[in-house]
Amino acid sequence: xxxxxxxxxxxxxxxxxxxxxxxxxxxxxxxRLREAGAGHGEPLAEDATAxxxxxxxxxxxxxxxxxxxxxxxxxxxxxAAAIELVHMAxxxxxxxxxxxxxxRGQPTVAGTSGRDRAVATGDLLFSRAxxxxxxxxxxxxxxxxxxxxVALARGELAQRRDAFDTSIAEQRYLERCRLKTATLFAxxxxxxxxxxxxxxxxxxxxxGAEIGLAFQLxxxxxxxxxxxxxxxxxxxxxxxxxxxxxxxxxAAETDPAIRSVDLRGxxxxxxxxxxxxxxxSGALDRVRSRALAMVAGAKEQLESGAFDAEQRxxxxxxxxxxxxxxx
Amino acid sequence: xxxxxxxxxxxxxxxxxxxxxxxxxxxxxxxRLREAGAGHGEPLAEDATAxxxxxxxxxxxxxxxxxxxxxxxxxxxxxAAAIELVHMAxxxxxxxxxxxxxxRGQPTVAGTSGRDRAVATGDLLFSRAxxxxxxxxxxxxxxxxxxxxVALARGELAQRRDAFDTSIAEQRYLERCRLKTATLFAxxxxxxxxxxxxxxxxxxxxxGAEIGLAFQLxxxxxxxxxxxxxxxxxxxxxxxxxxxxxxxxxAAETDPAIRSVDLRGxxxxxxxxxxxxxxxSGALDRVRSRALAMVAGAKEQLESGAFDAEQRxxxxxxxxxxxxxxx
Numbered sequence: 001x002x003x004x005x006x007x008x009x010x011x012x013x014x015x016x017x018x019x020x021x022x023x024x025x026x027x028x029x030x031x032r033l034r035e036a037g038a039g040h041g042e043p044l045a046e047d048a049t050a051x052x053x054x055x056x057x058x059x060x061x062x063x064x065x066x067x068x069x070x071x072x073x074x075x076x077x078x079x080a081a082a083i084e085l086v087h088m089a090x091x092x093x094x095x096x097x098x099x100x101x102x103x104r105g106q107p108t109v110a111g112t113s114g115r116d117r118a119v120a121t122g123d124l125l126f127s128r129a130x131x132x133x134x135x136x137x138x139x140x141x142x143x144x145x146x147x148x149x150v151a152l153a154r155g156e157l158a159q160r161r162d163a164f165d166t167s168i169a170e171q172r173y174l175e176r177c178r179l180k181t182a183t184l185f186a187x188x189x190x191x192x193x194x195x196x197x198x199x200x201x202x203x204x205x206x207x208g209a210e211i212g213l214a215f216q217l218x219x220x221x222x223x224x225x226x227x228x229x230x231x232x233x234x235x236x237x238x239x240x241x242x243x244x245x246x247x248x249x250x251a252a253e254t255d256p257a258i259r260s261v262d263l264r265g266x267x268x269x270x271x272x273x274x275x276x277x278x279x280x281s282g283a284l285d286r287v288r289s290r291a292l293a294m295v296a297g298a299k300e301q302l303e304s305g306a307f308d309a310e311q312r313x314x315x316x317x318x319x320x321x322x323x324x325x326x327x
Numbered sequence: 328x329x330x331x332x333x334x335x336x337x338x339x340x341x342x343x344x345x346x347x348x349x350x351x352x353x354x355x356x357x358x359r360l361r362e363a364g365a366g367h368g369e370p371l372a373e374d375a376t377a378x379x380x381x382x383x384x385x386x387x388x389x390x391x392x393x394x395x396x397x398x399x400x401x402x403x404x405x406x407a408a409a410i411e412l413v414h415m416a417x418x419x420x421x422x423x424x425x426x427x428x429x430x431r432g433q434p435t436v437a438g439t440s441g442r443d444r445a446v447a448t449g450d451l452l453f454s455r456a457x458x459x460x461x462x463x464x465x466x467x468x469x470x471x472x473x474x475x476x477v478a479l480a481r482g483e484l485a486q487r488r489d490a491f492d493t494s495i496a497e498q499r500y501l502e503r504c505r506l507k508t509a510t511l512f513a514x515x516x517x518x519x520x521x522x523x524x525x526x527x528x529x530x531x532x533x534x535g536a537e538i539g540l541a542f543q544l545x546x547x548x549x550x551x552x553x554x555x556x557x558x559x560x561x562x563x564x565x566x567x568x569x570x571x572x573x574x575x576x577x578a579a580e581t582d583p584a585i586r587s588v589d590l591r592g593x594x595x596x597x598x599x600x601x602x603x604x605x606x607x608s609g610a611l612d613r614v615r616s617r618a619l620a621m622v623a624g625a626k627e628q629l630e631s632g633a634f635d636a637e638q639r640x641x642x643x644x645x646x647x648x649x650x651x652x653x654x
Contacts, residue, residue: 096442097442097443115423117487117488119420119423119446120420121484122450123476123483124477126453127473127476128477130457130469130472130476131470131474131476134466134473139466142461142469143458143461143462146454146455146461147458149457149458150451150458153450154451156447160443160447161444
């Protein structure tokens with residue numbers, strides 16, 4: 001249940017399909033992120049800047065910008081940068097806890113600069129997110145992002161609390177995914193809509209939450225299925241961390257004894273063997289199907305009439321992109 | 328340079344001297360803090376609640392409420408709770424890094440629940456702070472607190488970056504204190520003023536920053552002077568952590584060779600011996616005098632005419648309280 005380590009967000013496809021405003025707007029987001037990392041007049045900014053420069057495909061900012069549309073302007077750009085800052089802050093803090101030396105093939109702050117600087121860097125990124133919104137006096141956006149941040153922290157706590165507990169119910173797993181992943185996706189969509197005005201808030205909240213949930217489910221499938229050459233990490237990494245995800249829970253439907261495995265006793269080989277056992281149960285296909293159904297449900301939300309043809313098309317591409325690497 | 332571990336904020340004296348509105352308002356702040364910790368519907372809230380319940384004398388909330396005055400109302404209460412949440416979040420994260428089992432004689436989250444939960448708990452408290460302000464649509468307060476939070480993170484990074492460097496200049500030390508401590512005190516005063524309106528913002532900013540700086544200087548003196556029975560920690564704890572503070576820097580004025588001590592090689596006995604050497608240089612009195620001068624300067628800010636007699640009196644008591652344990 002590492003977040004999105006290997007999901008290739010569909011930035012390229014969306015950019016190819018979009019009109020000219022989107023690439024420019026994404027460029028402005030990058031500029032804001034650079035400022036957020038660098039504006040401290042001290043070499044301390046190194047870690048923050050390296051983190052932001054290394055980071056990902058900007059899927060959440062992309063959702064903000066798309067939901068705002070061409071008229072989103074500076075409010076959308078700031079919100080897009082802010083949500084990415086919160087996301088990165090959480091990742092930096094996760095790496096502290098997991099003592100992870102690499103993320104997305106790049107050295108982590110915790111790995112290169114030590115845990116101390118990583119915790120402080122995360123705090124810095126967090127604060128800069130709210131500073132970005134506050135500077136624009138964007139109260140609604142601040143409220144949305146603060147609530148989503150609380151959910152992230154709660155999800156993180158829940159996951160660590162549940163660690164090594166193979167009796168976890170599906171409902172509890174899904175609740176964790178909502179807190180840890182889906183809420184921030186939904187927040188991205190609402191931030192965008194809030195920047196530009198317009199209706200369809202409820203539809204966008206559902207759209208974001210559903211693709212976020214699908215995203216997490218598919219990420220968790222990938223941890224079991226590999227292959228490592230594609231994911232950049234060994235199979236069963238979540239299991240070794242004690243994180244029980246839907247593939248294991250679903251496998252227990254046909255192979256109930258799998259709940260008795262002691263995850264604390266796993267080594268890398270045993271984790272791979274457990275992955276094979278989960279795969280043999282047919283659970284991966286069942287989880288994939290559920291994720292695909294979620295994405296389909298998400299796309300239906302776009303048919304409500306609150307969105308123009310371009311928005312429907314581009315958001316649909318994002319939704320498709322979530323499943324692309326797994327199909 | 329542990330923050331304020333043993334400074335007894337002058338809450339009692341201020342409460343004794345104040346009219347009836349203050350105790351009730353402080354009670355509301357406690358209620359907000361309880362809600363912030365408990366409002367998550369899960370046992371996850373345990374750590375947050377324990378942290379907030381254990382915590383300190385609420386000096387920063389007191390400053391917010393006093394600067395707001397009797398008319399501060401709910402805006403002041405929320406701002407007071409929010410600044411304490413940010414302060415506590417930073418302390419929880421500090422304890423992760425220092426692997427501290429106790430703070431103020433109470434077990435830390437990092438000590439009882441592990442680093443994982445402590446990092447997430449800090450993030451949760453952080454987010455709740457901004458959620459509190461956002462729910463009231465208090466944009467100016469959000470901006471003030473976000474900026475102060477950035478300063479805190481920068482100060483933390485600076486301190487860890489400077490660790491074990493005995494060549495640190497006084498200027499650099501003071502800048503660190505401003506970022507780590509004084510800015511949040513100044514923020515408390517500005518938050519209060521912002522809640523109630525009224526002039527004197529610049530005076531209050533100076534007042535808060537000066538007493539914050541004095542507070543940190545005196546805390547750093549106490550780390551060297553002890554006695555441990557009063558401070559609750561061994562003498563030289565900062566030195567053992569590699570934190571070079573003004574007492575050592577001031578000692579080097581008459582004992583330049585002290586800059587050549589290798590702090591990495593210290594054990595507890597050597598740290599105590601180094602404390603004795605700093606004390607023998609007369610540096611502690613010099614630092615104390617500077618702190619007292621700062622407090623006097625802070626109190627002068629209150630004479631500007633922007634404050635009524637009760638505010639002047641109560642804020643003066645807070646300023647006096649900062650030095651009380653040390654005089």
